[in-house]
Amino acid sequence: MTEPGNTGALTYEAAEAVLDRDGLETLVRVLRRRGRTVVGPTVRDGAIVLAELESAAELPHGWGVELEAGRYRIRRRADTAAFAHSAGPQSWKSFLHPERVRQWSADRGPEGELTVQEETPDPVSYAFLGVRPCDLRAIRILDRVLTGGRHRDPAYGSRRTGAFLIAVECTEPGATCFCVSMGAGPAVDEGYDLALTEVLDADGYRLLCRSGSAEGAAVLAELPRRPADDATRRAAADAVGSAAQRMGRSMPAVDLRTLMRDNLEADRWDDVTSRCLSCGNCTMVCPTCFCTTTEDVSDLTGDHAERWRRWDSCYDLDFSALHGVPVRESARSRYRQWLTHKLGTWHDQFGSSGCVGCGRCIVWCPTGIDLTVEARALHEEATGTENLR
């Protein structure tokens, strides 16, 4: 398994091989036999979602997606690729940092005595199959936030440390993808146990598979495979290289951190506010947004109470409440907070951008607000080029 923030420290003999569909099926079987809960993409309710898989047959073979700002549709493909789709509505944070977690419960007995039961972290041992390079980067960002600082989350740490990550390089970017602009894809760099690249050409269906950890190499050794050949390596590199040229979106090639810092009073914030509903969808789908709040609930008798932690959003009015008064009262200030944090002040806090270019916030925004468009508009306003297009 890959260690959070320490992926390069393991010593092992890296392996490379070619798998066919039988190898993919065996991969799921081997991981389950090793006690892993295998999670991967599958078609459900008109979307490609992440769910527990019992077999590789449940992968979205032959399905792709059509994406645009505020629009998501699955579509049949002419081929049987299993990983020719870009980011869906969920990210891996749904499993590593779940939406709702009970922290403790308390019961009052017949004599009024109180028993408090603390929740212990879920001992689940995940294998994530089909982690995109942008999402692999997002996991590293969550590692930094939730395990690398002063405020560590032991529940995240226990799920993450036990997780086996199978990355799949991107060969089919979506219309809202811009991982190239954020330096997060479409090739994988580090942080995986196994990395796959799907190849479909005249020589048939196959997966170039590389190990990135000792456990990855051990799992690969259990699979039906053949030695990696130059033709497959070349085809895999070409497919990933072609994906890099076909990104649907791009960020303006400027220093985004400075752009955000120097334009807090731009008119563009008013423009975007007229379209933003403050619904918080963009924060829910974002693979790096991690904020939570707590809520206490009790039953009607008042004898049983529970504390839950749940995802929160900086678009909630209560999110910025200090001494009972929200600091960010206007929708303008809340959208600005989200974007300037994501692209700017995240660097100051955590040493990287908070955006990996997955495009989810564009797709799942009900009014189709697109952060690449907003960043470009801010740049054009700042440089006086807005009316020159």
Ligand code: SF4
């Ligand atoms: S800000 Fe948007 S594009 Fe960037 S990582 Fe979050 S959801 Fe993806």
Ligand code: SF4
């Ligand atoms: S930007 Fe879009 S998704 Fe985000 S809060 Fe505004 S309307 Fe909702």
